[in-house]
Amino acid sequence: MQLSKVIGHRGAAGLAPENTLASIRAAAEVGVKWVEIDVYPIAQGGLVIFHDDTLERCTNGSGLTLDANLETILSLDAGAWFGEAHLGEKVPTLEQALDCIQSLGLGLNLEIKYEGADVEAVVPPILAVLAERWQDNEKLLVSSFNYAALEMCFKVNPLRHLAYLVEEVPSDWLLKLAAIQAYSLNCYYLPLTEEQAVAVKSAGYKLLCYTANEPDLVAQHWEWGMDAVITDDPRQFMHLEH
Ligand code: G3P
Numbered sequence: 001m002q003l004s005k006v007i008g009h010r011g012a013a014g015l016a017p018e019n020t021l022a023s024i025r026a027a028a029e030v031g032v033k034w035v036e037i038d039v040y041p042i043a044q045g046g047l048v049i050f051h052d053d054t055l056e057r058c059t060n061g062s063g064l065t066l067d068a069n070l071e072t073i074l075s076l077d078a079g080a081w082f083g084e085a086h087l088g089e090k091v092p093t094l095e096q097a098l099d100c101i102q103s104l105g106l107g108l109n110l111e112i113k114y115e116g117a118d119v120e121a122v123v124p125p126i127l128a129v130l131a132e133r134w135q136d137n138e139k140l141l142v143s144s145f146n147y148a149a150l151e152m153c154f155k156v157n158p159l160r161h162l163a164y165l166v167e168e169v170p171s172d173w174l175l176k177l178a179a180i181q182a183y184s185l186n187c188y189y190l191p192l193t194e195e196q197a198v199a200v201k202s203a204g205y206k207l208l209c210y211t212a213n214e215p216d217l218v219a220q221h222w223e224w225g226m227d228a229v230i231t232d233d234p235r236q237f238m239h240l241e242h
């Protein structure tokens with residue numbers, strides 16, 4: 001796996017409207033080699049790059065993201081809320097984001113944003129798009145807070161690298177990582193302890209931490225063995241890549 005130490009969060013959420021192509025390009029412009037984005041399954045099988053359960057914060061639309069039809073969500077403005085310069089920016093489809101990321105030569109942490117139980121219906125279509133458009137396993141890490149979604153990923157294609165996303169490291173983390181042959185544990189940097197970090201690393205897994213926007217916040221984490229930081233403001237961390 002060709003992971004880099006700095007991963008832009010939602011593209012580079014601090015530099016451009018999150019989870020848009022502009023955000024991905026902004027990450028690349030400051031030298032980022034990997035980006036994290038959220039794929040959100042919506043009504044009738046649509047797959048869009050979006051974080052929230054509702055449309056209000058990041059678009060000029062309203063209502064539940066899950067209920068939005070693809071045509072409507074793609075017609076919304078997803079940039080104006082961030083600033084006038086981004087007026088007219090759109091919510092990307094998964095396909096558009098994959099093409100953009102690959103054309104920039106970046107690695108991808110694709111987070112499956114799905115809290116429901118119907119992973120058998122929702123996850124395979126995401127993997128089918130990846131199978132069609134993203135062959136390079138060395139530059140792709142699929143993550144989710146939804147463990148059942150990761151189990152489904154492992155079942156469909158055991159060769160994809162998987163990351164279990166957690167806020168706090170759960171007591172059964174080792175069993176869970178082992179069962180899906182996970183690549184990494186991706187956890188919130190703040191509650192992580194040195195003991196937990198060392199245990200994850202000693203067990204042979206990579207350790208990624210989100211979402212830290214100032215180097216001081218994760219200075220200790222590097223010492224504990226953290227492999228990568230997921231950040232809204234990659235500019236603060238780019239010195240680590242050299
Ligand atoms: O993948 C790390 C991070 O993106 C998880 O939280 O809510 O920003 O998607 P969230």
Ligand code: MG
Pocket residue numbers: 010036037038111
């Ligand atoms: Mg995310």
